[in-house]
Amino acid sequence: MTAGQAGACPSVGLEDLESALFISFGERGRRVICRTLLSPHLACAPLRLLALACCIAAAPARLSAQFQELETPTVRLIYTSPSQSYLIPQVVTTFDNALRFHQKLFGYVPPGRTNMMLHDLWHYGNAGARPFPENHVTVGIAPYGHDYESAPAPERMGSSMNHELAHIFTTDKTTASDRFFRSIFLGKVTPSAEAPLTVAYSYLTVPRWYAPRWYLEGIATYLETWMNGGLGRAIGPYDEMVFRTLVRDSVRMYDVVGLESEGTTIDFQVGSNSYLYGTRFISYLALRYGNERMLAWFNRSEGSRRYFASDFNRVFGRSLEEEWSRWIEWEREWQKENLAAIRRHPTTEARPLTSRVLGSASRAWHDSAKGSILVAVRHPGQEAHFASIEIASGRFTRIKDIPGASGLSVTSLAFDPSARTLFYTTNNADWRHLRALDLATGDTRMLIRDARIGDLAFNRADSSLWGVRHDNGFSTLVRIPFPYTEWNQVHTLPYGRDLFNLDVAPDGSALIGSLSEVSGDQKLVRMSMPSLLRGTVTPEVLYDFAEWAPSNFVFSSDGRFLYGSSYYSGVSNIYRYDVARAVMEPLSNAQTGFFKPLPLTADSLVVFAYSRQGFVPSMIPNAVPDSVSAIRFLGNEIAEKRKEVQGWVPAKGTEVDRSALSAATGKYSALRNFKLNNAYPVVEGYQDVDGNFGVAGGVRANFSDRIGATALEVTTSYSPTKELDDNERLHMRAVFRHWNWNVTGALNRADFYDLFGPTRTSRKGYSLAAQYQGNLMFDGPTSLNYTLRAAGYGGLETVPEFQDVEASYDRLGTVSGDLAYKSLRRSLGAIEDELGSTWGASVRGNYARTTFYPRLVIDGSHGFLLPLDHSSIWIRSAAGTSLGGNRNDPFARSYFGGFGNNWVDHRGIKQFRNTESFPGLDINQVSGANYAKAQIEWTSPPLRFRKVGVPSAYLRWASLTTFAGGLLTDIGDGSARRDYVSAGAQADLRLITISQFESTFSLGFATAAGKNIPRNSALMVSFKLM
């Protein structure tokens, strides 16, 4: 559901762009935005924020014309397409209702309007919030997902507002000291890797943002549940199951450090654990200490401590770690009681089909011809893939990888047994593509790009596919006739209703599914196929599980029964519905939870049993147990003992004036919304060509519009040292971005990281550069970008590209055109990209003193996963040549050498992968007018740290990469030709500080040798701040 903090925040804006713009803009702009914002690289808020700006900059300019803006006294609503306007009254109403509720609860009124952005770039609805530089909420308007009822919710705009505003109130509320620093810095400071002092500034202005995700999500989910009338994770059957399973299997629960260091990275639940543990811990605190005390921990009132863990001590009188341990003990007892309740009657023993735990699993299909089941799985360490599991032997066969898998259901899967074709979806978090896999040949083909269709079901009677399409906030039942290249609308449900978990009767006479209402209620419904084909949609409720949802009901092979699951007893058990008798019967008494039944024979069926590592395909008998007992819910206990939560329902305000809203809506103007975000002091380093070094002090000011599509950063500093010439003491740099454009100007450029060396980016002189970045393809993990750049330099002493290489002339003009293809993927829990390919080609030209020095550079890489989880082999290569001019002129040559890391850095940690790097040699030690380079590397599985550190600083993982490479220069020039070899290794250690900042300590060693160069070894030490 809502993602809240860091993760969701910056996905923020741009995604909206395309939701409705697909029609008017086509795919490209949407993909640019969506792909960038959803990139797994962008795990932390600052990076995502940066990405937001970047992808807005990369978006086609026409997109901006679609942005709409509406201001009310409380919210500045920006949505990316007029087609979303139908939702505006609901958004404004629910926002105001939630705002008033939180104002009363926290005793705080946020200054100014909250910015909000709507978009439709995801398959399922989600939202995020961040407090800087202004309070900002982003909402994806698609219907919520329903997997395993892991995030129950009623109408999604209301739910999103209830949740996201909890983030705003818990992170934005200030004390006098916070307000003081905000006044000093002219606003809340967004952390920037280029100016790492911003970490401190940001902490001083928004201290409660710097807390672990479980803290932020826990309170938001807790409040949201009660504000939703009790529908939410605080009374969630999935949550109960997760902790009950840990207790049943006597498995440790994560401690407060382990949850962040390990629990959100290697567990198949990954980020969901922040919600699971956070909600549970907050609920425990409320039950044990009362809501008032629990809320005091989240309320940044005068006298509270800045750091969340310190404030816990103040409120509860003991350390967070200690109370966390007490909760775990309490939780064990709670779950033991629930297990005892389940065991009052004989429990159902499920026989695993295979010893392998699948992790997340899709719906399974019976391949009767092969005596196996077909299923899509996703497990940490390996890319998601299709698998065939033999029913008799349990033999597990990997069939094909699935790019763009996501969530607990991996992909939407349907099977045509006669054609032996699997239908599935890729880009599952994004706009889904519909694809087919021919099991006979292994070939895959794209059927419908950007279909946005999920919940697939196959109709054997006419070989049609059925599914549910999400678009602009609506769910549409669609039919996809053979050959599956187009879909036809059958019926679009009114806003707030959703249809999911479809199945078609074996004879094609009916379609069943789960239907959710605005209230969050879900019902098992059946629709006559002939009526559907006539366009008449009258769902018949087969069974109402009351407040418990029906899930994944499917027909038996003879169509007489339906099998599915429900948390009717609080535990997900399998149920059988007799169609003729209209009777629902239980088929299991599970201790953990059984899901997604697949009837095989009259005697047995396959179910997916929940385990702590994921789902296990298992067999259970097709028989009715004696009795099934109910379990208790922690949330119910809170509602009973802490009755005030029953009154935590946002009061309805006066009805919104829709005409007034409509009249107040206009096109979004970047200019009107352009403003100063903040300004703060900076420290930079500068070194001239003679090695004289100066420490400069100055100011950086950041301006942008509300969505970051247009931004200006201006930095001015001065080096007081007399070692520098007078004309080198003033340093200035300005970067202006506007959509695809980027203009940079600099005078005696200085840089924070030049304070440390050895890599230096400071340059004497002035420069002005303009760059345009476009996108030729953006599909799934694949992209093809181009960059055009022109720049002019004056007063040069060194070559702009290569440090310490003396320029042959003090003025230089450069032009370049780059083409970059990338298709990189990573498995669940990966620390970096693990497989895929890249290639690039660029033409660059230097023009100096009437001479033009063109160069051509190409490069490529390919990586693949080894059977060892999270372990890859990468092969990289590059070649380049000067195409004219004096080949010995520095402007015509390419230079190599060094690891490339700075002692303190903010760039990628594995700089040795860059073409210009050559570990073992000194920086820019060798050069060539042409060259060829190759490198192979092996990345070992990361070592995860369970508990090394304290909540404010802990280690997450360590990894080791070994590499070897060769370099040829001046090929074809017999006397000048050189060849070099290098081999080495680099170890990286990831450190998390104040919950949000990922720093990495790197240590590398390499040896290089070559013609006329004695064997040389080098040690690299680097600390990447953020």
Next chain:
Amino acid sequence: MNMLTEYQIELIHRELDGENTPEASADVRELVAAHPEAQTLFNNLQSLDALFREVPYREAPSSVSQAISRAMSLSPGKSRSAQQTQGTTNTITHWAAQQWNGVSNFMGELMSTKKILIGVTTAVAAIAIIGYATGSFPPSAFEAGTIGGVQKAERYQGVKKSEGDVTLTNPEIQTLLQNDKIIALVKSDVFREVTQNDAYRELMSSNAFRELMSNDALRELMSGNAFRELMSNNAYRELMSNNAYRELMSSDASRELFSSNAFRELMSGNAFRELMSSNAFRNLMSNDAYRELMSNSAYRELASNQAYRELMSNNAYRELMSSKAFRELMSNSAYRELMSNSAYRELMSNSAYRELMSNNAYRELMSNSAYRELMSNNAYRELMSNNAYRELMSNTAYRELMSNDAYRELMSSDAYRELSRNLEMSQAFRDQAMRETM
């Protein structure tokens, strides 16, 4: 009727024209007295002649007169009679079709209101004008059950969200965008071309258009069965793509007609309604003989006396003349009023109009029951008398749009036709939402 010879028919005509000798007149009286067919023909022609004599004469522009004279080479007397006979019958049907086209064009118009929704949305909203929705949500009521042997878990439930907690603005319009046909249409080149057309944009921004969009009569009309059926009619689609029709729609004569007071009075008066709803008119429209006559090449080739004579001897013509429906029509006051309209008469001399009259699709449409039903629809008539509508009809941008190739292609496309049949669209149009959106 079939028994009359060419000579006998000619005699009757001459009698009515006052050209017979006394002997010939005596022969005619004998003939009429002895042969019912002759009696019928005589009566019909006499009524028609009387009607035409009531129509005030207005001099056509000289250029038109010359052109017609050159083309038809008829004597003034014969010319007037024959031409007006043709004009009388064709005009009504054509004229109705023209009005109809005006209505249908709204769908195109609606395709892009820009301020509130993007062109796409509005376009689709416009298309939404037809039919009813049969979808039925929420599902049938059902009481929550209990499952034998299973203890139901308790779950706290506070105040539940309900439909009343959802406040939306015209979601029906956006629902339309979920239709695959609409999406296909919107993504089509012709759609884009139409919505980028200057005339189209100008029209969309006109006050007349906006006023019309809020007209109740229009909404009622668009949601009617007859309208929907007609929209899916092949003949109608063919007509929409007919060159002559398009030319006619963009002619000055049409504009003059739509802007004339007589037209407005006619639209707002009972005469037209009575005519449209009269059995006589409907019968005539469905009369085989009439249709045959309309398609008779001789009839269309009144360019020579020989052709006229052929017409006179045409079985279908004679049958028509003797039909009760035709006679009733001839005596219809509304019809006579129409005949007296100068703009109408000018239109009659329009070459595009004449070409249209010979168009198969047009003729087929005229006999379509849905079309006829629409013509007698109260909402339609109310719309016809609406000032905004009339203003729109005479709008230059509108007329330019009508003659736009892309627009025509769009209107005659399969995708558009599919949309016309879409049941949910009409639901949207019937809702207040549509009006607000516009």
